[in-house]
Amino acid sequence: MSNTNLVQAYSRTEVMQHLEPHVEAVIEKFLKSIETNWQPADLLPDSRQGDFFDQVKELQERARELSYDFWAVLIGDTITEEALPTYESWLVSIDGLRKDEESPWMRWIRSWTAEENRHGDLLNKYLYLSGRVNMREMEVSTQYLIADGFDLQTAGDPYRSFVYTSFQELATNLSHGRVGALAKKADVADLSRICGIIAGDEMRHARAYQSFVSKIFEADPNEMMLAFEDMMRKKIVMPAHLLRETGVRIGKTFDHFANAAQRLGVYTTHDYIQILNRLLKEWDIENIGGLQDNGEQAREYLLALPARLTRIAERMKVPELEYEFSWIGTR
16 A cells, blocks of 8 residues: 555554554564663662672762752652653553554553663662662652643644654653763763663664654655644643642742753753754655645744744753752752
């Protein structure tokens, strides 16, 4: 069946079914064997060993010089990773995906979740061992984030959802990688390695989700272009955009977390633009064929968007307000 016929004859549900063989291939290509994959215990002091407490003391000594903003960003990243139940529930609820247990889509979601689950587990244990974090306050924020849920403005649509996941996995790759680079600069090699390994997972997952969108563009280019445009008009929000602390208005803690990330250069407005440019190139938006008039207009908007966002970013200033997080305490 030609791509043209597929566009004319098939709904989103049927396009998702059409992609199932590709999902099978993605599982094989972009996910790792559980038996050979890294686990959090591989990267942390082993509590069975006689020198465990010495190892923890050394870990704490190495971490002592890291800045307040660094800890704020690392904790915010950890909470984001630990809100995984929300993300899995959202993916499972996407319209058009065959929900039976052995469908390729459900196997992808479960396997992706299993890999991602290690990230929050590892970072949480590192923070606990570091002795620098009020773990109860952090855990309260994690529970709030899961309980509050989120609105990614995808409306259950698979096309919009996979634009979001493609963008977000690249953003988390960048964030974890930058935190790792800062840790390396501060001679905190164990944390640098942890963040680098997590960043590598995020890139593999980004490539998988980008491939889903590429296949949808082949099958249903006009609708996929409209979905991409719609998500970028709404703006891609971070999954922790409702982050809060005890007694703090919902979403307000996220603003302070994002400001700290901007000050450190971990994730900035220019990074948002860089990711958009990467996706425009990855999906070859300039050369996509089979578009209707509204699809052509959507393409024009998308291709012009990076320059427009750059002009806005050049006028923005990073807030210098040094907020005190309950997770860390006084500066």
